[in-house]
Amino acid sequence: QKEVEQNSGPLSVPEGAIASLNCTYSDRGSQSFFWYRQYSGKSPELIMSIYSNGDKEDGRFTAQLNKASQYVSLLIRDSQPSDSATYLCAVNVGGSYIPTFGRGTSLIVHP
């Protein structure tokens, strides 16, 4: 079982809709969770970090963490074509200083 798993997509949503991106992880002891956005040909950009169970909101982005079920999700409200990118989930597995990255989910927001 891979340590951090994401559906590769693509996930296609219409403009204005809510995009829901999901990530599961294998290590129950993981404490730090991150979402990165990567545009084609660019480097990953940190958009959210979450450490406690529940929801964390930042503008149009909401990260949701459920440690009991070992998943973390990212909701993007009022999706825009400019949100079209690959979203990477990263988890500090096993107390490591270094996050383990998932393969990413490609999101396409069409007008």
Added chain:
Amino acid sequence: KAGVTQTPRYLIKTRGQQVTLSCSPISGHRSVSWYQQTPGQGLQFLFEYFSETQRNKGNFPGRFSGRQFSNSRSEMNVSTLELGDSALYLCASSLGGQFNSYEQYFGPGTRLTVT
């Protein structure tokens, strides 16, 4: 606050040559990590340096090496280049666990092409 910088941004090398890439972290960050990203393999961790010491290492051959200087700047070296080394090489800086912070911030990357 200035972000992570990487030089050069693009490189074309010939198989068998060696290459050195440079990374300057965000001011105050003592951890620098290096990643290789290819379309087929995704983001793969190479190694991490913290306060001039290699603290973590990924599963790459010994041709890949790195170092960190006292000002936290880091270099990565690849010797005897192979065609498969063509990739985007990313550097990321972080506080490295200080103040319980593990957030990594990436530089723009160096696009290496081996011919």
